[in-house]
Amino acid sequence: MTIEAPGTTAYLDSLVNVATGELDRRIFSDEEIFELEMQHIFGRAWLFLCHETQIPKKGDFFEAPMGKDNVLVVRQRDRSIKALLNTCTHRGNAVCRAEEGNVRNFMCTYHGWTFGLDGELVGVPGMSDFYRDELDRTKHPLRKVAQLDNYKGFIFATMDPQAPPLLEFLGRTGRIAIDLLAERGDIEARPGVQKFTLNCNWKFTADNAFDYYHPQITHISAQAVGMIPSADVNDTGGAKTDEGKALGVQRLPTDLDTLVALGEYGHAISGPSLDSMLRTLPPEMHELVTWRQNPGPLAALGPVGSRFAGHPHLFPTAWFTMDAQISLRVPRSAGVTEVWWFSFKDRNESPEEQKAQLGRQIHSFGPAGFLEQEDGENWSQSTAQTRGGASRDIPQLLKMGLGRGKIIHEDGVARIEAPVNEHAQLWTYLSWLAWVKGTSWDELRSATTPGDYI
Numbered sequence: 387m388t389i390e391a392p393g394t395t396a397y398l399d400s401l402v403n404v405a406t407g408e409l410d411r412r413i414f415s416d417e418e419i420f421e422l423e424m425q426h427i428f429g430r431a432w433l434f435l436c437h438e439t440q441i442p443k444k445g446d447f448f449e450a451p452m453g454k455d456n457v458l459v460v461r462q463r464d465r466s467i468k469a470l471l472n473t474c475t476h477r478g479n480a481v482c483r484a485e486e487g488n489v490r491n492f493m494c495t496y497h498g499w500t501f502g503l504d505g506e507l508v509g510v511p512g513m514s515d516f517y518r519d520e521l522d523r524t525k526h527p528l529r530k531v532a533q534l535d536n537y538k539g540f541i542f543a544t545m546d547p548q549a550p551p552l553l554e555f556l557g558r559t560g561r562i563a564i565d566l567l568a569e570r571g572d573i574e575a576r577p578g579v580q581k582f583t584l585n586c587n588w589k590f591t592a593d594n595a596f597d598y599y600h601p602q603i604t605h606i607s608a609q610a611v612g613m614i615p616s617a618d619v620n621d622t623g624g625a626k627t628d629e630g631k632a633l634g635v636q637r638l639p640t641d642l643d644t645l646v647a648l649g650e651y652g653h654a655i656s657g658p659s660l661d662s663m664l665r666t667l668p669p670e671m672h673e674l675v676t677w678r679q680n681p682g683p684l685a686a687l688g689p690v691g692s693r694f695a696g697h698p699h700l701f702p703t704a705w706f707t708m709d710a711q712i713s714l715r716v717p718r719s720a721g722v723t724e725v726w727w728f729s730f731k732d733r734n735e736s737p738e739e740q741k742a743q744l745g746r747q748i749h750s751f752g753p754a755g756f757l758e759q760e761d762g763e764n765w766s767q768s769t770a771q772t773r774g775g776a777s778r779d780i781p782q783l784l785k786m787g788l789g790r791g792k793i794i795h796e797d798g799v800a801r802i803e804a805p806v807n808e809h810a811q812l813w814t815y816l817s818w819l820a821w822v823k824g825t826s827w828d829e830l831r832s833a834t835t836p837g838d839y840i
């Protein structure tokens with residue numbers, strides 16, 4: 387057996403085997419691989435920063451992560467938006483310690499250098515006495531992100547001046563992912579972002595957004611209290627008690643009509659189709675998904691896009707839920723991920739509807755979320771078991787429906803229609819490999835353009 391040197395293309399290629407549906411567990415715990423991710427993925431991709439309604443007034447700011455960089459998204463006096471690195475150009479201290487707020491200037495707490503909302507250096511204590519007026523203030527503004535853009539109020543940035551434009555990066559699948567939130571009404575971010583930390587690798591959180599195989603077991607208590615629906619079918623795949631009695635676990639009613647979209651650069655949507663979602667949701671909750679068939683949303687989403695009711699995920703780390711939330715999975719190290727929850731409301735809904743939605747948002751996901759606490763436990767355990775000297779040699783499996791994902795190209799979307807499957811997860815890792823190798827944008831795009839099968 388040849389062991390390739392870590393970091394080389396051959397080594398990275400050996401970690402993801404799309405043909406067999408097997409991954410090397412090292413990708414979840416190796417800090418060298420994490421550094422490559424920081425450089426080649428988070429240093430280049432367009433990353434979601436915040437929604438424009440989070441910074442409505444002049445001087446409003448929101449601090450967002452871009453890999454290990456912290457960026458201040460700031461509403462300017464002319465109402466435009468800039469994104470500045472939160473690091474003083476004198477000796478590096480953060481110029482802002484708050485996560486969000488409103489300011490007239492950013493004054494550094496170390497020596498008092500002061501920067502305008504646009505990042506210009508406007509004040510240097512001791513300029514004449516200590517610096518003898520020899521410092522050129524114009525040469526030391528706060529650094530800006532390389533590119534900043536906005537899709538329907540969702541603000542994104544990239545640190546790579548060579549990155550393709552945001553619209554091209556998102557592609558049709560990425561735009562549908564955002565439209566499934568943006569087109570639901572006159573949306574506004576609710577105040578505050580819920581944040582908490584999990585001891586897990588960020589890729590488990592990304593992969594899980596597409597995993598409709600786990601809820602019947604992981605979320606069995608949520609089924610028991612009626613929070614998520616279950617079918618009258620017991621299925622443990624043949625496991626029996628000593629007396630020959632079937633061990634029953636109620637299956638989720640999501641075994642048919644899964645709809646998967648695979649997008650360039652790694653974006654994907656996976657989960658139930660609109661029709662199968664309507665069959666499982668109680669009638670009083672149908673409005674959660676039927677709004678997309680109104681004329682405005684339908685025009686934006688198109689005939690294919692409007693049929694998706696599963697989970698959209700923008701590569702690398704933004705998950706858009708069905709109930710107007712975005713979860714940003716912020717990698718802090720190979721084994722630590724911060725999970726951020728942005729929640730939205732429709733300004734035109736009644737106060738009662740808004741309140742009911744807030745209840746669902748808080749109690750499903752986030753630090754008080756029933757579903758996510760159950761998921762988080764699994765992700766932490768899965769991460770921990772990738773570190774064992776013997777355990778890490780066991781491959782991670784993504785074999786469900788392997789080779790059976792026939793890709794249909796229609797209305798600019800590459801989709802698969804099949805029972806519950808792992809095609810979107812496989813797509814995520816296939817794309818991850820192309821990114822982490824640091825290939826050029828052209829190579830990256832062609833490596834992540836869906837073909838005819840997966």
Ligand code: FES
Pocket residue numbers: 474475476477478479494495496497498499
């Ligand atoms: S580090 Fe900011 S003023 Fe010195």
Ligand SMILES: [Fe+2]
Pocket residue numbers: 600601604605757761
């Ligand atoms: Fe889950």
